[in-house]
Amino acid sequence: MAAAPLYCVCRQPYDVSRFMIECDICKDWFHGSCVQVEEHHAVDIDVYHCPNCDVIHGPSLMKKRNNWHRHDYTEPDDGTKPVQAGTPVFVKELQTRTFASGEEIMMQMKGEQVTRRYLERHGFNYPIVVTEMEGLGLKLPAPTFSVKDVEQYVGGDKVIDVIDVARQADSKMKLSEFVKYYTNPHRPKVLNLISLEFSDTKMSELVEVPDVAQKMSWVENYWPDDSFFPKPFVQKYCLMGVKDSYTDFHIDFGGTSVWYHVLWGEKIFYLIKPTPTNLALYEAWSSSPNQSEVFFGDKVDKCYKCVVTQGTTLLIPTGWIHAVLTSQDCMAFGGNFLHNLNIGMQLRCYEMERRLKTPDLFKFPYFEAICWYVAKNLLETLKELREDNCPPPTYLVEGVKALITALKTWLKREVSEPCEVPDNIRPNHLIKELTKEIRYLEEPGNGSKLVKSQGSGCAVGSGSNGCPATRSTLERLCQARRARRAARRLREQQRQAPKVPSNLDILEQHTREVLKRLEVGPLEEVSVHGKLNKASTASAAAAAESLEDNHLRLMLVNGRIISPSRCLPLEQREPGERQHRLQGDKSPMDSQGNSSSEAWDNQGLPSPLNRSHVTSPETDYQYCDPSMSPPLHPSKRHAPNPPPISNQATKGKRPKKGMATAKQRLGKILKLNRHSRVFV
Structure with missing residues (x-):
């Protein structure tokens, strides 16, 4: 790869951001800052000699001024050409x-x-x-603040755009050079600085x-x-x-x-x-x-x-x-x-x-983007005013109409030109909602509420327009608006944030996962309360492990969806519970004549009174041994070719006994837990 050509006495490659001038003798290019030639002075040079050629051929030749009323002062003054703006004659x-x-x-x-x-x-x-x-x-x-103070706060190396007034042309120079020019009593030119934006400098603190x-x-x-x-x-x-x-x-x-x-x-x-x-x-x-x-x-x-x-x-x-x-x-x-x-x-x-x-340099930065942001906020304002039964001012309604027209035009133009639509804004939906609010205001009976003055429709003392007339009412109204706006923004953030599954979503996912595993895994038939339930302890363990990141932790063991705390080893259980297991898992009767195991089976989840048995999500759970389950009834032997248990097997018909779908099982669980205050 060939090396880039070098220029100037500094022997540096070409830099588009730096002003350069060509020597008319040696044809080499030089940085204006290296040879002491400012950009606004270069237009006055007729024949330029670089420092090397200056020794042999003498100093550069300057242009001859022929008039004081034209931007190009070298034009001959024959009295026929009109005066141009900015020239000394014009001023x-x-x-x-x-x-x-x-x-x-x-x-x-x-x-x-x-x-x-x-x-x-x-x-x-x-x-x-x-x-x-x-x-x-x-x-x-203070009024004693000078141009030298500006240089001190902004920095003399900052490159600025200045206007050569007589030529009405822009040129670039360092702020230090402009300050030197400004403080010089002899000024060969009229230079004007009007575009020094200093928000990102130390001087911003003074204003x-x-x-x-x-x-x-x-x-x-x-x-x-x-x-x-x-x-x-x-x-x-x-x-x-x-x-x-x-x-x-x-x-x-x-x-x-x-x-x-x-x-x-x-x-x-x-x-x-x-x-x-x-x-x-x-x-x-x-x-x-x-x-x-x-x-x-x-x-x-x-x-x-x-x-x-x-x-x-x-x-x-x-x-x-x-x-x-x-x-x-x-x-x-x-x-x-x-x-x-x-x-x-x-x-x-x-x-x-x-x-x-107009060049982008002389246009408002990201004008279309700010209009989209404004449209989104004005939509909230119109909704709040409508909820408060408070008419918006006429200037706002007319402004929103003009904004809708402009946004539609910009969207149509997006195919051929880039459109400054922010990522978090749905343009078509926003335009539709704004149009809906304007249409509501223009409906008969609603349009008459518009405030025809320039003022805001919710000022104190404007009770005749349907707005609050007392200061206390206005303060309560403002508080309600802020609360609604905060709630609306929260909903907007929730819609944009990734959806977190609820407990019901996790339960349904768990049920479907277990049933899916039951269809293809080794099955074990267990008779519980006279119902046929097909369960796989291995499937339940695998399903629990796949959902270990969820807040809801359930397992299907022996045909029942239970909490992992029920599968703790005997030594980790309560004394009364260990005694029940050693006695053959005989269920003691509660105060209402129901056995505790029966209450557990019916609900499928521990009651609030048994929450002390539920361990933290970080606990390493140990699952029950199927050998401790009740013995199988002779009538519940393995069928030679058991039918599949799935939603597809029913073909839209009512499932047979013992073939409940995931939706039906989930509905039963929810029905039994309808009155439960705690859903684990």
């Missing part, structure tokens, strides 16, 4: 534009007012601005997301710990942008809602409402070849401008189209979350991403 023009004030659509709220209960009642359809943070539940570092995002998040509430798919981490981002950084119009992946907090600096948001018309225009604009040359804000009726200053938190609902301009150096924290309030819009945004062929 300058954007700052001079006039827009509708964001106060027309923004909801000014205090942190303590932004709760899950409030959003469920009034909806989450417009952006929310929070200036007073108390009660929001958001924990952040806690707002309570409303934590309590409403699908991932935090519905994603199981034992999921086959890795848990998506999209809740904690650190955004570090320099002045004039710009992100063009977009919808956050999967239609997620997003929270931003400006730790220091300032950001300007340009917001567009997600109406059906605007969403259609956005999809057409995103797929157009001249997207970067058209400012999407000019294509819609209204584009709102919202300035987010230091110490302010902004929450953007599902589907809102927005662009962001960093008007001064800024550090912000943010996160994305899916929730129940706008399920239909989230699914619509996801399908739009599929039609636009």
Whole structure:
């Protein structure tokens, strides 16, 4: 096998994860980190000379800048080509534009007012601005926290994706390199960092997301710990942008809602409402070849401008189209979350991403898998509300309908594309049950119970809707719900766990095993109470040994199913029992005139009073010697060709005397033990 070719001054094989550049003189390839060339600088080089060729041919030649309004600044500026988004000319023009004030659509709220209960009642359809943070539940570092502190907590070797704003192109670099660039007063380029997710770093301990995002998040509430798919981490981002950084119009992946907090600096948001018309225009604009040359804000009726200053938190609902301009150096924290309030819009945004062929890197991780988990949990919620005679809120019913349609579509697509269906979910059964719950709500007389407001149908004071109106009743209702949910989950776990055979299953198995052995093994006829019973001590011992792992231990000896404790040696029995055996096994009479042996024979099992004779499962049992059984009656001699004893021998007819089937024998045993409290 030929050795892999070696490159660069380090003479290492090719590594797809590392940026490399080709020398235009010697045609060899070099790692950018080995020759001090960063990826975002490589596009500015016209002719590259490696360190060896640099000595002979001089330094590399750089590209000449011909314009400041095109992504490719080497294009000649003849005045005919339009301005492209992100370029210095574009940013300058954007700052001079006039827009509708964001106060027309923004909801000014205090942190303590932004709760899950409030959003469920009034909806989450417009952006929310929070200036007073108390009660929001958001924990952040002090405003003195710097980019160098980020490097210390996250690690300088972490590879990050940065955006070259003037070119609107991505490139990779180490965090330490970006911090060095950020702290340099001379910046030849505008680089923007918006995708540093730090949930798996030490910095995660310094940040806690707002309570409303934590309590409403699908991932935090519905994603199981034992999921086959890795848990998506999209809740904690650190955004570090320099002045004039710009992100063009977009919808956050999967239609997620997003929270931003400006730790220091300032950001300007340009917001567009997600109406059906605007969403259609956005999809057409995103797929157009001249997207970067058209400012999407000019294509819609209204584009709102919202300035987010230091110490302010902004929450953007599902589907809102927005662009962001960093008007001064800024550090912000943010996160994305899916929730129940706008399920239909989230699914619509996801399908739009599929039609636009958005790369997986810019999509919500395992979006379809989380939808299956949510569908399973919403099914339990609908069942609980129906059992409590409590109508579900309209937003939940409409969301489940949209979810059912999406799940059906994904299942049909599974043949041609991989489908993210979790292993512990039966997709068709889940869809069927959800459809059944929705059909119940739409039946005449049931649909009128739906709560038409955004609020939850079981809030305190909503007694007119059939829900409890007092706090104590609501608490009892919540306790009952939790108990039912726990019982439902337990049943689900029991269905998934391997079935443990019950005592009755073991008894039936034992009976069939013994009868099967009696058909083919050497038989011994014994007359017991005037009935013909065929028994094999060896068969009984073998059957007991084959079932030694079961909790129920029985043996068929002399035609009777007995406990192993009856076959203990004489020296291990009770004194009274040894005396009975020495006297010829004469049965003493009990207080009711019945002999103890007769009571044993009728029941086939020891009574609760005789449980002291039953030994532990670990005991090595010694079986009875057949020679100690009563002598055979002359009329019960071996037949020359005894008929088989089996269910097949009866051919569906009534069996002859002494040929009881396994089912009949089992029924007799159960009938005789109907009133017994203990079943060994």
